[in-house]
Amino acid sequence: MAICPGSIQGFVPPYLLERITRAGATEQAQHAARALVLDLEHRSRRAATTAPQVRGALPEGDAAATPHRTITDCHGSTALPGDVVRREGGSLTGDPTADEAYDGLGATWSLYFEVFGRDSLDGHGLPLDASVHYGEQYDNAFWDGTRMVFGDGDGVTFTRFTAAVDVVGHELTHGVTQLTAGLVYREQSGALNESVSDVFGSLVKQRALGQDAASADWLIGAGLFTDQVKGVALRSMKAPGTAYDDPTLGKDPQPATMSGYVTTTSDNGGVHINSGIPNHAFYLAAIAIGGNAWEGAGQVWYDVLTGGTLAPDVDFAGFAAATIAAAGARFGEGSSQQAAVREAWAQVEVGVAASEGAGSPASPPAAEIVRVERSGGFTGRQVARDVNLTELGDEDARSWQRLLSSGRLQRIEAARPQPDRFVYRVCCPPHDVDVTAAEHELPDDVRELLERTLRDRS
Numbered sequence: 001m002a003i004c005p006g007s008i009q010g011f012v013p014p015y016l017l018e019r020i021t022r023a024g025a026t027e028q029a030q031h032a033a034r035a036l037v038l039d040l041e042h043r044s045r046r047a048a049t050t051a052p053q054v055r056g057a058l059p060e061g062d063a064a065a066t067p068h069r070t071i072t073d074c075h076g077s078t079a080l081p082g083d084v085v086r087r088e089g090g091s092l093t094g095d096p097t098a099d100e101a102y103d104g105l106g107a108t109w110s111l112y113f114e115v116f117g118r119d120s121l122d123g124h125g126l127p128l129d130a131s132v133h134y135g136e137q138y139d140n141a142f143w144d145g146t147r148m149v150f151g152d153g154d155g156v157t158f159t160r161f162t163a164a165v166d167v168v169g170h171e172l173t174h175g176v177t178q179l180t181a182g183l184v185y186r187e188q189s190g191a192l193n194e195s196v197s198d199v200f201g202s203l204v205k206q207r208a209l210g211q212d213a214a215s216a217d218w219l220i221g222a223g224l225f226t227d228q229v230k231g232v233a234l235r236s237m238k239a240p241g242t243a244y245d246d247p248t249l250g251k252d253p254q255p256a257t258m259s260g261y262v263t264t265t266s267d268n269g270g271v272h273i274n275s276g277i278p279n280h281a282f283y284l285a286a287i288a289i290g291g292n293a294w295e296g297a298g299q300v301w302y303d304v305l306t307g308g309t310l311a312p313d314v315d316f317a318g319f320a321a322a323t324i325a326a327a328g329a330r331f332g333e334g335s336s337q338q339a340a341v342r343e344a345w346a347q348v349e350v351g352v353a354a355s356e357g358a359g360s361p362a363s364p365p366a367a368e369i370v371r372v373e374r375s376g377g378f379t380g381r382q383v384a385r386d387v388n389l390t391e392l393g394d395e396d397a398r399s400w401q402r403l404l405s406s407g408r409l410q411r412i413e414a415a416r417p418q419p420d421r422f423v424y425r426v427c428c429p430p431h432d433v434d435v436t437a438a439e440h441e442l443p444d445d446v447r448e449l450l451e452r453t454l455r456d457r458s
Helices: 014-023 026-043 060-064 096-116 165-179 187-209 267-274 276-289 297-306 316-331 336-347 394-406 444-455
Strands: 069-073 083-087 128-132 141-143 148-150 369-376 383-388 422-428 433-438
Touching: 069 096, 083 096, 096 128, 096 148, 096 165, 096 187, 096 297, 141 165, 148 165, 165 187, 165 297, 187 267, 187 276, 187 297, 187 316, 267 276, 267 369, 276 297, 276 316, 276 336, 297 316, 297 336, 316 336, 369 444, 383 444, 394 444, 422 444
Parallel strands: 069 128, 128 148
Antiparallel strands: 069 083, 141 148, 369 383, 369 422, 422 433
């Protein structure tokens, strides 16, 4: 039986989108379901991950480097890249979404170049491309391996995804990670992949606002929720698990320490959930070091990300050890900065065995019941449905019967995980089916059947 791992990076976690499909109003649920499916489609088009590249400080001649930005407009379609509306040095378009994307790309480039001496994602001036107005009320933003893609949100749960500059920094950092450490997008290495993007996304925001570590809010995605949502952001690095508590979205599931580590098969092993642990470690280190976070803890994390020593499947303990060593190399063995990093990891209990419990997979569905789950995406939100085939229309019921008995699901071949993209799981014990597959791995007819099943509440 094939068990297919992973997905592309999307900003909204699949568990959040899945919960919207379960608890939201009909139209709201449909938008969330559509977002999950579109993310699957784009995984199939994403280019293979480039081998990690390590680059040191820029030579003196690169001092005059500038970003090379291009913004395109999809006009509500899902066809990429869309029509060019602004190029590097061009004037304001008058469209806040396009201009926010342009500015966000610039703020991210400035952090990497001016603080870390890195010219764009690859260190060699890679053009920065972004597509806006992707899809109709699309509830996500993602890095597809070559460009940023922004949805406009459904207007009920989410507003436009360009409104938060840390979203831009987060997604572009997936590109840096792809080209350097190449962290595998599942379980602890995947949670580190997500955390690194949150870290540098937060640094982009703090630097753009002129905030030091003490004055920053340490929220990720603040401003993305509409006024109808009871929450301040998608995640909190300062206090994981407190970003939202809403009747539709549920409560922020992120743990702050290893005592709350969540074991799950959804969301590539909980990459958007357990990232709260290394996120909190970075926050604690930055606060203890003081000053501008990009000059202290940020330098240490950048050294580790680009240093060429991390294994792609590194776990939390391995990453923690690397940051402690990097702090010693940069600031001196026994320095206060190194002590701050070491203590930060101790406070989040890294090195303590992960507990089981809240995040353990649910019991297998009862006989004759098919369970369909969707996870992943930037928010990490999960959506699930246990459906008796007799509840479906005749055509879909027959499609399910053929699919379950054919063995097609078990024969799906795993592809390379891609950050912040959606992942499906289908479980039906009577047919010996328990398969997890990313959207780009699914045939169109299977993906469409899963979408209809999650969306249909008739």
